[in-house]
Amino acid sequence: MEAVTPREVSVQDEAVDKSTFKKCNQIAFYRRQKLLHPGKSSYRALLESVTLSDENVKFQIIHEENKVLLQVEICEIEGNIFRLKIDEASPLRARYKVRDVLIKEPTTQRLFISQNEGGILVLSSVNEDYKLQVIANPFQVELQSKGETILSMNSNGLLYFEHLQPPPSDRYTVAFARLFLFMQETQEDLGLWQEKFGSFLDIKAHGPSSVGVDFSLRGYDHVYGIPQHTEGLLLKNTSDGDAYRLYNLDIFGHKIHDKIGIYGSVPLLLAHKPNRTSGIFWLNSSETLVDISTKAVAEHGLSGSAAETAKQKAVPLTDVRWMSESGIIDVFLLMGPTAFDVFKQFAQLTGTQALPPLFSLGYHQCRWNYEDEQDVKAVDAGFDEHDIPYDVIWLDIEHTDGKRYFTWDKKKFQNPRKMQEHLRKKKRKLVIIVDPHIKVDPKYTLYSQAKDKGYFVKDRNGQDFEGICWPGSSCYLDFTNPEVRKWYADQFAFKTYKGSTNILFVWNDMNEPSVFKGAELTMQKDAVHYNNWEHREVHNLYGFYQQMATAEGLIKRSSGKERPFVLTRSFFAGSQKYGAVWTGDNTADWSYLKISIPMLLTNSMAGISFCGADVGGFIGDPEPELLVRWYQAGAYQPFFRGHSNMESKRREPWLFGEKNTQIIREAIKERYVLLPYLYTLFYRAHTAAEPVMRPLWVEFPGNIETFGVENEYMLGNALLVHPVTEKDAKAVSVLLPGSAEVRMNIYTVTFQTILPWLCFLQIPVFQRGGTVIPLKTTAGKSTEWMVDTSYELHVALDTEASAIGELYLDDGHSFQYLHKKQFLYRKFTFHKSILSSSCRDESGQYQTMCVVERVIVLGFGHQPTFVTACSKGNELTSVLLQYFEIPLPCCHLLQVAN
Template sequence: MITNTELEYKGNLYPNTIVEFHRDTDKLYFTTSNGVILELTILRDSILRFRYATENIFEPDFSYSISENVSIGFNHLKVEETATEYLVYTAKLKVLLDKKTLRTQISDLDGNIINEDELGFHWEENYEFGGNSVKMSKITQNAESFYGLGDKATHSNLKGKRVSNWVTDQYAYGKDQDPLYKAIPFFIGLHNNKAYGIFFDNTFKTNFDFAHERRNVTSFWADGGEMNYYFIYGPQMSQVVKAYTNLTGTPELPPMWAMGYHQSKWSYYPESNVRAIAKNFRKMRIPCDAIYLDIDYMDGFRCFTWDKSRFPNPKKMISDLEEKGFKTVVMIDPGIKIDKDYWVYQEAIENDYFCKRADGAYMKGKVWPGECNFPDFTNPTVREWWAELYKEMMSEIGVHAVWNDMNEPAVMEVPTKTAPLDTRHDFDGHPCSHRKAHNVYGMQMVRATYEGIKKYVYPKRPFVITRAAFAGTQRFSSTWTGDNVATWEHLWIANVQAQRMCMSGYSFVGSDIGGFAEQPNGELFARWIQLGVFHPFCRVHSSGDHGDQEPWSFDDEVTNIVRKFIELRYQLLPYLYTMFYRYSKEGVPMLKPLVHFDQEDHQTHFRTDEFIFGEQILVCPVQEPNAQGRRMYLPRGIWYNYWTNEAVVGGMEKWVVAGLDKIPIFIKEGAMIPKYPVQQYVGELEIKELVLDVYYKNGVETSTVYEDGQDGYDYKKGRYSLRNFNLKGKPNELLIQQFKDGSFITSYETFKMNLHGLPFKIKKIQVDNEFVDLKDVKLNGNNNIHVSKDFTLLHIIGA
């Protein structure tokens, strides 16, 4: 064991003896004789911030990640001192700090160790760039598992893995390739049925080792900046994820059309091609809400311009498409073509908005337009300028949404694929090099885009997409998993990435359905659609180099399967919208790996394929060719097979039949799943009746349906409809109680309840304690009834 009395070991420096302690309200300061200060902040009883300074100096306290709406406040804080340690107590945690080494141990109040330092904080001076490389090592607990860290294309359980965070343009990446497009330095640890999270709020390149180098040690480190991390205690994983998501923020509700099916390709042009694609969707009766224009709509790839030979009148085209129910989404990249006759370039040069190298020259790199300069989006003045650039595009031409790509930033023809490390950035008044700003460059670009779109689509809601992201980017934008490949392996990767992103606070996520690079066959495309319709962001996108990838691009069998599953997504829109409401308001992830759903069942700790869609739908994609079914794990409880209505007891692996036209979908017993009729686009139909698929349970289950105007901001004034249903089943009766909130009046007056699994024949029905004639509820055998949407208590009584 290395003791911290050896102040240097293998080039690393360590804190030594604590010589001073003082408290300032919610902050505790521990100072060592060699100038290390630990600032321990209590945000909540279960959330602690550990921030270390060396040479007695803290850097300015600034973060792009932490939400201004984070909930703080604790119930209890007490500090005790003994001869060898300090003891810090909150209402949920106990922290022990060793006086000789500054190492910490965190326990619950019953004495169970949750997390403890191994070597703890240490650092190494960086003589090349200045500052320190900062490091933290923890003891890996017995049978500990690890999850999170964003878009990693590897097994969901990170035990034994070593990964890094440096946002990178990784075209056609493979399984286990790292790093990728996003840097989300947050992970969840789980052992002894207790979960915690650590968010390492450091924008430099960060690294994580989960018992890879040494099987009993978990460590994380950064190439610069501070050792600054947040510890979040559960003990439920759901509590950890919600708390982290609250810490880094959630988006506002997007318009409902953003949750529909979207079609994209590199590239749809000219205008006649775009119109033909739209016409075919409506002719084939395949629902679709948005068509995307990639870089070829621009004049020579100059952002905020149009190629008038390909799109002579974009305003009219967009207006015509909107009449048919299509929104138009366009791409905007960060690279601005060096062209003295190009108005965007002129404005940036005149106002000194471009990034510069260390010696003052503009940072220059090749992208699609050729040689480009790059705006410094970490400068608030530049962000304001960039937001204003969207005025004409959104307000006058009528574009509905914007897609930011290549914003790592991606630079061609250089080994690093990005800007030189000596590139300078404002960093909101904290000047730095690209080493510190790289991971947040795309985040700050899409932040500026979001502000512009929000301003110029008002009073509608904004919808923005980004490829690159850092922790907290979810406040501004949806995302996708980048340039994947049309392979079965990538279908597996897409499934794991979406679950991992949702566990990392970033739920509005999807993949390029069918694969961006190369060409899927019909079977792979159908299977990918079957997964993609259960991802929060649902878009087909391809490079276009290898053939078409529209729903009708394969044979009739595939087209019909694709239509069937896109229609299912549109039926489930009120369920999906409710999922997003809970994510936005409460930080509940929209997809949940099985370990999140039931962490006490150790069978879930290494599952990758199955996930919970929302709260009550279990989905398991088929990820192998020529499959007529698959083995899957059903978590504990009773689940109804969506296709057959068979009730199945969970807690075991099971073979499920799933020919090409089906994937395993199961509904949790007691669930009430809301459905709309199939629409060709959001808002096409006035909803005359809300369908509720009710699945009997001998016991209690709650369900929620959230609705509002589907766009705009009236919901923030209370014009929403929130219905909470409490279902209670008994052997011979079913009671459903409804609790309503909000002033939004839905277009429908009745519910059609499809009843699944009733163990009795319906004899009588009471609505709000009054018996009703069975004819008045249109009882159809034992299968469905129609009741007023305003009921408070529905009592179904068996014979």
């Protein structure tokens, strides 16, 4: 089949048609589970079956009606984590268990049985801070901390487990069996053995296998997480029947405020109240729906007049119901008690954010598509001509030979290596796209090799699954197979990927996987993967596995010496280990700029700090004001890329008039000046699982007014950022939590006191009192041009006239920081009018020519009477106090007197 052009494929038009995608009531397993209403559970625990080992506690539960036995396993994991697994005691065949997401099998701590009588089993943790109470009839589990119930499982009786059954009896002919099933399922509308959606038929070879259970979070009415959705920061009640859906889909121009799943899934939910943060991690990679209900309830155990009194003391209760199409119940309860504890607990299980190469934190220029080598060189020259920094230019699918990945269009890119050498001399990089679908073409080496080796996903009849995507008829690599991932990683070797160099990095797109004209524009659920697992079991892992293989390929090509950069559209829990993600095909509209903030905050809370949204909107043509505001917002977000559709007008930053070019230039330069602080935040994310971008409530956990704020955020612990997301805004209202401790960094809370030309020049950014942030003194053409550029420190004093901060630096590209401890990690402290610098980590050693050239101190209120420098090195060469420059000799300590 010939290659398919965008205009020949109706997928983009179909994708905005909501009928292309299922509503919750069109999902069979959801309908079946919703037939089970809150009430007394049908499951009873057989506490006489309890066994105790160093690793876990096991016992069985039984369904009172169908008499099926389930095996329950509970364990405690070091660091206030509890794991609860439920599987069939004697399954007809093994059920799918998620692999490769956990970085290792967690180390467990011994639980102790402190009671097993009267229908109650009580398990105590080693440190005795937590107790698990298992109630036998009806089966229920409560997790308590110091006598307080934090959460309970199955308290609403919604435990649901479809045990595997043999197919219809062989005494029926196949035709009669299908007719019987059709009549049965039409009558009951349950989709047990097959399910229709439009013209698509999903044959369930192993029958229904759905699982689900409810959790009640006592005292919580603020819940967050479960990305990715185009929704606000706070998760909403789903009483309208519109559950949050975790099912990776390619939805072009996705609708704002919709609970349908898009692109990626992380089944992690966080709950917060003023004195505690908790988390629930539902480890299941099949399609999952989440129902949420928040209400107020009276205290337990009250009756009569006491119950009347409790009406005035009602506490919030949030019920969360997880429903998955298949697999087992494997859930981790993250007990915090702080938000940062929960982040660390999740990272302990799934890994921390990979430390990115420094260049990838600069600005990226992308378009579908830069046409040829001359176009690339012209755009690159344009940035220099207009004095705008940038680090990376990107090539979309049109750079290939007929959408054959790992190739080049021989007319448009005749000498890709020479083009990359040109970029290398400019100290810049190239990113190219590599999608998972492989064009069906026996003459295409990648296809023929994968075909011969049996590396493609199969259809239900055992043939290679074929679907339509950009090249036309395509097969899809089975990344769930470790052998396929190894082979795929080898394709990035320089000798194999002709024309590639070590400044070429990778973008994995369309990896939900996207299948034009497929059911919901993705792969059939009855397709078959490695070890005969159906696609329904692993769907949400497909993009995760491709990014894993790609990152391993880039590391392997450098013999393990260089850090990779891989951007992926589809992701799952743990994707942070392999690179960056973005929010997908957004639209050039103010509402998409606005919603990008809570979307990125939600990704960040789910472990994926390296995230961003396409600046300007991928679809359509932004008006100049919107584009400028988006650049100003993107400059203070983790991943900073301008991108646009091929049908959008060209929008390089200098195409909107000199005034707008100036503002965009300043926004990008601010980003480059900020890189030392940003890189330090990424090191904290890498080593301590602290999100780079975080909601206000994470930094101010006791301040209730911050709990629902989604139009501003903290960048690290020091900067509060409030992007302007409204057209023609002349003023914004900024919440400054703990106002006595927050100092203004740039201008003022509103724009009204600024000269009119400044209204459009800045967005509100504030530095928190008590912090020190490291900056570069000036922006360069790219990050490599700034290696020897000196630093300056911004010191914002708190009410005690003190401040602390950090600076991390290394070579910015290799693994030497890890293997050879080649890094510097400094701590800056301002206390009792003395600014000092000390080593944050004595194990690190790294040589740099950089010095701290200036110090700006905010919060004195008036200029100091004198400054004394104590010479102990060459780390400070001059000081700027209250914007007045005071030359100083080289010094290590700086003493300032009022």
